[in-house]
Amino acid sequence: MNEKLIAISAASDDDYEFSYQVKKAAEGELIQKTFGWDEAFQRDFHKKEWTEKQPSIIKVDDNPIGTVALTENDGQIEIGQFFIQPEYQNRGIGTIFLHRALQKADEVQAIIKLAFLRGNRAESLYRRNGFQLVAQTETHCYMERRPRKTSQPDS
Numbered sequence: 001m002n003e004k005l006i007a008i009s010a011a012s013d014d015d016y017e018f019s020y021q022v023k024k025a026a027e028g029e030l031i032q033k034t035f036g037w038d039e040a041f042q043r044d045f046h047k048k049e050w051t052e053k054q055p056s057i058i059k060v061d062d063n064p065i066g067t068v069a070l071t072e073n074d075g076q077i078e079i080g081q082f083f084i085q086p087e088y089q090n091r092g093i094g095t096i097f098l099h100r101a102l103q104k105a106d107e108v109q110a111i112i113k114l115a116f117l118r119g120n121r122a123e124s125l126y127r128r129n130g131f132q133l134v135a136q137t138e139t140h141c142y143m144e145r146r147p148r149k150t151s152q153p154d155s
Contacts, residue, residue, distance in 0.1 A: 005061045006096050008068065011054050019055060019067050019081075020046045026066075026083040030117050034139055055081040058097060060088065070101060077105050079114040082122075094122065098129055106148045113144040 011019065023046065031037060058066035066084035070077060079101060084094055105112040114131070116122060118141055131143040 006093060007059045007062070008056045008097070009059060011057050011067070015057050015064070016050060018057070018064055019050065022065075022067055022083045022085050023081070025086055026089075027117065027120070030119055033119070034117055049081065053080060058084065058093070060093065065093070068097065072110070075108075075110050077101065077108075077110045077112045079112065082114070094125055095129075098125065102129060102145065105145070109147045111144055111146055113142070115140050115142045117141075 020043070024042070028037065031042070053069045053071060055067040055069040057064050058068055065088040067081050068079065068083075069081040070079060072078075079098075082094070082097075101112060104110075112131075114126065116126075118136065118139060120141075123141065123143075126143050129145070130148075131145045133141060134144050135142040
């Protein structure tokens with residue numbers, strides 16, 4: 001995948017339903033397996049997430065294909081709502097986005113964290129990129145990656 005075709009843009013109210021549908025397509029089967037799928041509950045949960053932490057829209061060649069929410073505070077970056085439509089998975093898009101986030105974390109020397117449902121195939125992507133499991137529950141895995149030292153330019 002050509003990295004230049006991948007962009008992240010702020011979501012607008014018009015992206016609300018897309019955001020829900022991409023989550024449902026990318027993670028719905030795993031949610032069903034883990035908790036059972038309750039449409040009303042999932043819609044309420046999505047509305048709460050949207051209100052608290054509206055995600056950005058991942059676009060390829062200006063077409064929306066996924067979502068991600070990056071939250072920065074207290075020397076940490078949290079990745080959440082990281083969903084890519086199934087037909088765009090396994091094309092390197094997640095890797096490109098993740099590399100951008102990791103580069104930013106290294107530049108500001110921030111720990112980068114994420115959580116996901118157990119059984120999510122993306123775990124191998126996170127492990128390949130230096131994330132380590134720090135906790136898990138019956139339903140979720142929590143991973144983080146410590147910042148790498150960046151070389152400082154000579155003054």
